[in-house]
Amino acid sequence: METNNQLGLPVGVTLDRFIKRSQSAFGYATGELSQLLRDIALAGKIVNREINQAGLIGLAGSMGNANVQGETQQKLDVIANIRFVRALKNGGEACAIVSEEEEDIIYTGNDTGKYVVAMDPLDGSSNIDVNVSVGTIFSIYRRVSPLGTKATFEDFLQGGEKQVAAGYILYGTSTMLVYTTGHGVSGFTYETSLGEFFLSHPDIKSPVNGNMYTCNDAYIKNFPEMVQEYIQRIREKGCTARYIGSMVADLHRNLLKGGIYLYPPVPKTPDGKLRLLYECYPLAFLVEQAGGKAFDGNHRTLEILPNYIHQRSPLYIGSAAMVEELMKTIQKPQELT
Numbered sequence: 001m002e003t004n005n006q007l008g009l010p011v012g013v014t015l016d017r018f019i020k021r022s023q024s025a026f027g028y029a030t031g032e033l034s035q036l037l038r039d040i041a042l043a044g045k046i047v048n049r050e051i052n053q054a055g056l057i058g059l060a061g062s063m064g065n066a067n068v069q070g071e072t073q074q075k076l077d078v079i080a081n082i083r084f085v086r087a088l089k090n091g092g093e094a095c096a097i098v099s100e101e102e103e104d105i106i107y108t109g110n111d112t113g114k115y116v117v118a119m120d121p122l123d124g125s126s127n128i129d130v131n132v133s134v135g136t137i138f139s140i141y142r143r144v145s146p147l148g149t150k151a152t153f154e155d156f157l158q159g160g161e162k163q164v165a166a167g168y169i170l171y172g173t174s175t176m177l178v179y180t181t182g183h184g185v186s187g188f189t190y191e192t193s194l195g196e197f198f199l200s201h202p203d204i205k206s207p208v209n210g211n212m213y214t215c216n217d218a219y220i221k222n223f224p225e226m227v228q229e230y231i232q233r234i235r236e237k238g239c240t241a242r243y244i245g246s247m248v249a250d251l252h253r254n255l256l257k258g259g260i261y262l263y264p265p266v267p268k269t270p271d272g273k274l275r276l277l278y279e280c281y282p283l284a285f286l287v288e289q290a291g292g293k294a295f296d297g298n299h300r301t302l303e304i305l306p307n308y309i310h311q312r313s314p315l316y317i318g319s320a321a322m323v324e325e326l327m328k329t330i331q332k333p334q335e336l337t
């Protein structure tokens with residue numbers, strides 16, 4: 001029976017039992033982080049149900065207004081945001097939230113909460129109405145501001161290496177929760193009739209190499225020259241292209257099968273499109289924990305210093321050997337000068 005060798009727990013164990021065992025094994029003994037992970041899983045179950053029935057319960061389509069990113073908000077972007085904020089408020093462990101869907105810090109009223117959460121409530125919004133996989137991404141920090149006070153920007157701008165937990169929920173052919181607390185990566189599959197997440201992917205290790213690259217082909221001609229050179233070279237080596245357009249779904253495939261996801265700076269988004277706090281950092285933490293790598297073209301993603309809660313960043317992430325080869329290619333001209 002395949003087990004999570006660090007905890008010795010078999011496939012099929014419930015998320016709750018896994019969290020309990022992790023709490024004692026990895027010393028986050030006071031239980032608040034465990035409860036926070038449970039609150040996120042609970043909100044994920046509710047959002048899963050609403051995504052599945054969106055077309056029946058009037059949740060398809062756009063809200064008609066734009067979020068802080070200037071992107072049109074889909075109804076499910078807003079609903080997912082409401083569900084996660086409510087679950088974190090009621091859970092009591094998070095004192096504040098940064099969400100893709102809201103400009104400012106969201107105060108939960110739990111000023112004694114030890115944690116702050118940055119989240120992308122619904123990732124892959126362009127795919128919502130066409131029944132293609134979408135996701136939720138979350139990142140958790142222990143606050144640095146004093147307990148009992150209002151959280152501050154500093155609590156969110158600690159840098160990717162200060163994350164205590166991160167992960168995603170993938171609403172796909174099956175619904176999965178995949179997360180890390182810095183002790184490896186485990187995946188749980190949601191069993192709808194029992195309403196439970198069960199361990200299905202213990203100790204996920206990303207293949208060192210892969211034969212898939214993932215980027216929006218329409219933008220390639222505007223990619224940095226060396227990135228274009230790298231893509232051309234791996235194509236000639238037989239790499240195939242896969243692009244769902246929902247980062248969580250694309251990353252999950254590459255995490256399990258091997259591959260590289262690229263979202264370079266392009267004229268439309270010169271700083272990259274993806275958001276550092278609730279897309280790049282959490283996925284970089286998770287991919288590194290699975291043996292992969294993540295860069296912005298110059299720096300390791302987790303070492304990028306944040307200065308704004310909705311800051312964007314280029315992202316190259318995936319199988320270690322593929323990302324390393326890309327980094328060497330990007331840095332080659334600099335070495336030659």
Ligand SMILES: O=P(O)(O)OC[C@H]1O[C@](O)(COP(=O)(O)O)[C@@H](O)[C@@H]1O
Binds near residue numbers: 100120124125126247
């Ligand atoms: O449409 P593009 O430019 O290819 O961008 C697709 C990327 O943008 C995203 O949709 C951004 O995330 P949101 O949907 O949360 O805004 C990623 O999931 C996806 O990889």
Ligand SMILES: [Mg+2]
Binds near residue numbers: 123124247279
């Ligand atoms: Mg997103």
Ligand SMILES: [Mg+2]
Binds near residue numbers: 123124125
């Ligand atoms: Mg989103």
